[in-house]
Amino acid sequence: MSNKITAKTITDSEFFYGHKACAGCGGSLAVRIALKVLGEGAISVLPAGCMSAVGFNYPHLCFSNNSIISTFAGTASMLTGVEAGARAVGIKNFKAVGLAGDGGTADIGIQALSGAIDRNDDILYICYDNEAYMNTGIQKSGLTPFGAKTTTTPSGENIHGNLRPKKNLFEIVAAHDIPYAATASIGNLPDFINKIEKASKIKGTAYIHVVAPCPIGWGIPVNETIEIARKMMDCGLWYLAEYENGKFKLNKNPSDFSSIEDYLLAQGRFKHLEAADIEILALQRDTKWATIRKNWNNIQEEL
């Protein structure tokens, strides 16, 4: 227990620094913390998306560990190659880590990810989920939630934003019988840190899905990134869980939820929602939690 990495013990070194992400960017916090846990042995692969766009602007290069941009679809396949290559030339103590957006993971990159898990390559794949294609101006991805307004799911009189529910990528990944998968949020960094630490020691493929709000795309003030991530968990629209040894485990099982309306209406992308739309989201939430509580191993761990 006591050898957990904390704010006190985590390395003072910064591996993602001076980057050009917008002020208050959640994705940049996820990348920063992941690399602090993994250390200089991390070889990071970033596909097209905000984090590569803000990190690599030659000659201004914001990663101090070895890092490379992959094709949009190819995070996982490049990870496979990096891992095999580093091993072949005798590099020791490295971790091939992917840092990819929700679009790059749940949509265009899902085939490469599925293949890597199928081969059980020794890599860590981290998806920072800001719930849309942010780098190209806020288009809907497979991880955009129901009701959210994006440039490709506008809200008007008849249609109120995105019509489809958020893909459950954590369970899609787990369904491969992956050695380790987890959900996380930048609203709870101690939990995220523990999971990266745990995942880095897994032999085989590990996957972490971390929610990382984008103030621009979500329509919130830049100082509310952490707060909104916490509200999302408190109202039950996100949960902290793990999949390991073939079993799902809920890390936190709240006795009651805070107001889903408070969470939604604090964001520009949901401002247009009507009571009936919010009802749909609340119903989806309740159905999901009922299934989780019935079927998963709900041991509450101290986070």
Place this chain on the structure above:
Amino acid sequence: MSKPYLRPYQKPQKLSDYPLGTASEAGYLVTKNSGWRNERPIITDECINCLQCYLYCPDGVIFKTEDGLDIDYDFCKGCGICEKICPKQAIKMEVE
């Protein structure tokens, strides 16, 4: 402790000055982000050194010193996350 840091940059004068291929030196910074900021966070004496601001700063610009914390204003964007997260309201935002 190490992190990417500011270094001089000479614009390539001729073709051979350009890097071979797309790979180049890691952690090589040439521009500051301080101009993005409207407000500057100031850590006051109320600070109890709980390190929450250090942990949650998206830019990683709050750093530990011998007697507490300091901020690298070259790269702080003034987002105010540190002010919000502080349990002691020990960070004040000052208009630039």
